[in-house]
Amino acid sequence: MKNERGIALVITLLVVALLAITVVEFSYSVEVDQRMARNALNSLQATLLARSGINMGEAFLLHDSDPQVDAFTEDWCPSPGPDGFSCRIDETNSQLVVPDNMRLRVQILDEGGKMNINMTRPQSVQQWRQWQVWKNQQGGQNPQTAPLVERWKNVMLGLGVSEDQGDRIMEYWDQLYQSQVGNSGQPGGTPGVPGAPGTPTPLGPQNAQTPQQLAPTPNNATVAVYDFPSLDDAGAVPGGLTPNTISHLRPVLTALDARRAPQVNINTAPKEVLMAIIPDGGIVDNIISHRQDSPIKQQDLGAMLAGLKASSTFTPGMLGVRSSYFLIRASALVNPDPITGRGGISRSASMLVRRDQKPGIPPTAPAGTARWTLTQLDWQKEGGAVLFKPEADGALATDDASSPMNRDMGR
Numbered sequence: 001m002k003n004e005r006g007i008a009l010v011i012t013l014l015v016v017a018l019l020a021i022t023v024v025e026f027s028y029s030v031e032v033d034q035r036m037a038r039n040a041l042n043s044l045q046a047t048l049l050a051r052s053g054i055n056m057g058e059a060f061l062l063h064d065s066d067p068q069v070d071a072f073t074e075d076w077c078p079s080p081g082p083d084g085f086s087c088r089i090d091e092t093n094s095q096l097v098v099p100d101n102m103r104l105r106v107q108i109l110d111e112g113g114k115m116n117i118n119m120t121r122p123q124s125v126q127q128w129r130q131w132q133v134w135k136n137q138q139g140g141q142n143p144q145t146a147p148l149v150e151r152w153k154n155v156m157l158g159l160g161v162s163e164d165q166g167d168r169i170m171e172y173w174d175q176l177y178q179s180q181v182g183n184s185g186q187p188g189g190t191p192g193v194p195g196a197p198g199t200p201t202p203l204g205p206q207n208a209q210t211p212q213q214l215a216p217t218p219n220n221a222t223v224a225v226y227d228f229p230s231l232d233d234a235g236a237v238p239g240g241l242t243p244n245t246i247s248h249l250r251p252v253l254t255a256l257d258a259r260r261a262p263q264v265n266i267n268t269a270p271k272e273v274l275m276a277i278i279p280d281g282g283i284v285d286n287i288i289s290h291r292q293d294s295p296i297k298q299q300d301l302g303a304m305l306a307g308l309k310a311s312s313t314f315t316p317g318m319l320g321v322r323s324s325y326f327l328i329r330a331s332a333l334v335n336p337d338p339i340t341g342r343g344g345i346s347r348s349a350s351m352l353v354r355r356d357q358k359p360g361i362p363p364t365a366p367a368g369t370a371r372w373t374l375t376q377l378d379w380q381k382e383g384g385a386v387l388f389k390p391e392a393d394g395a396l397a398t399d400d401a402s403s404p405m406n407r408d409m410g411r
Contacts, residue, residue, distance in 0.1 A: 108326055277318055
């Protein structure tokens with residue numbers, strides 16, 4: 001008979017060990033679940049806080065009381081950027097109040113201060129015909145007589161688009177007009193179809209040397225040539241903008257409705273855009289210095305641009321003082337480090353809006369009058385707290401020489 005003394009102790013120890021392992025594992029699982037639930041709650045709070053920041057940016061835009069000019073040095077913007085191309089809203093410069101364990105920062109950018117790639121498209125058949133005639137007559141060598149679309153193309157090249165990419169975009173517009181207008185020069189025309197007996201056959205735009213050699217077309221005639229809805233759509237042109245080019249140029253290049261954004265807002269344009277349009281660095285510096293103190297108004301444009309002559313990139317009608325499209329960006333932090341103010345759970349969002357003036361509201365209407373309507377056009381979620389990054393703080397809060405071409409725009 002075997003000796004079984006002490007077996008009960010061994011079994012007891014094994015049971016206790018198993019229970020201890022089970023309790024430890026259960027405690028660990030509970031702790032993990034608690035952290036996951038806490039993070040999920042913080043993530044939801046950060047997302048909702050970022051959305052609230054977008055709504056706050058919209059509210060500030062609606063408080064603009066001067067419909068004649070759009071600038072970030074107006075009273076509605078609590079903290080304009082050092083170069084006047086952005087507006088910042090956070091707990092340091094406004095009535096913004098958030099819980100102690102949260103931070104919120106909002107930035108408003110003016111898309112109307114960027115160069116609109118859709119302005120390289122002829123806006124009517126007449127403009128297209130004039131552009132074709134100019135190319136045939138001058139070979140594109142006389143900037144003094146260049147049509148507006150050619151000047152916008154040169155501005156685009158000055159921002160960093162290569163000559164070949166610019167040519168592909170212009171060829172794209174040309175082919176669209178050719179496909180719908182044809183050699184007759186009129187909407188619905190068919191290439192190569194001769195005129196009625198006894199009527200001279202109009203020359204195609206590629207051969208015409210004068211507007212009279214083309215069939216007459218109303219000045220306001222248009223065809224179904226659509227603007228690029230976004231820069232990414234412009235990248236679909238064969239040989240056109242590459243993804244790297246688009247990413248690099250987003251701070252200075254945009255794609256907007258050409259009818260609503262026919263000019264660059266001189267009050268909010270980044271320095272790179274002004275330098276690409278105005279062939280005089282001294283005038284550009286003077287514009288930036290002036291707009292940091294007060295908005296440049298329409299009646300001031302002539303004096304600001306005095307002495308400038310039309311060039312391959314400039315004609316006075318390219319610059320204005322109004323804008324319709326704004327990009328609102330917001331970054332939220334939940335449970336950041338109490339010392340550094342960073343870390344924790346972060347979320348960012350952006351919204352492209354179009355702001356239109358309500359009809360029938362006179363400029364002399366009293367303060368507080370509801371002047372505007374906002375249309376939300378594009379909503380994007382972004383990871384991280386892009387507006388709290390050190391480089392973003394420097395771009396917004398310090399008067400340095402950093403270029404918006406190199407800043408993190410959170411795309």
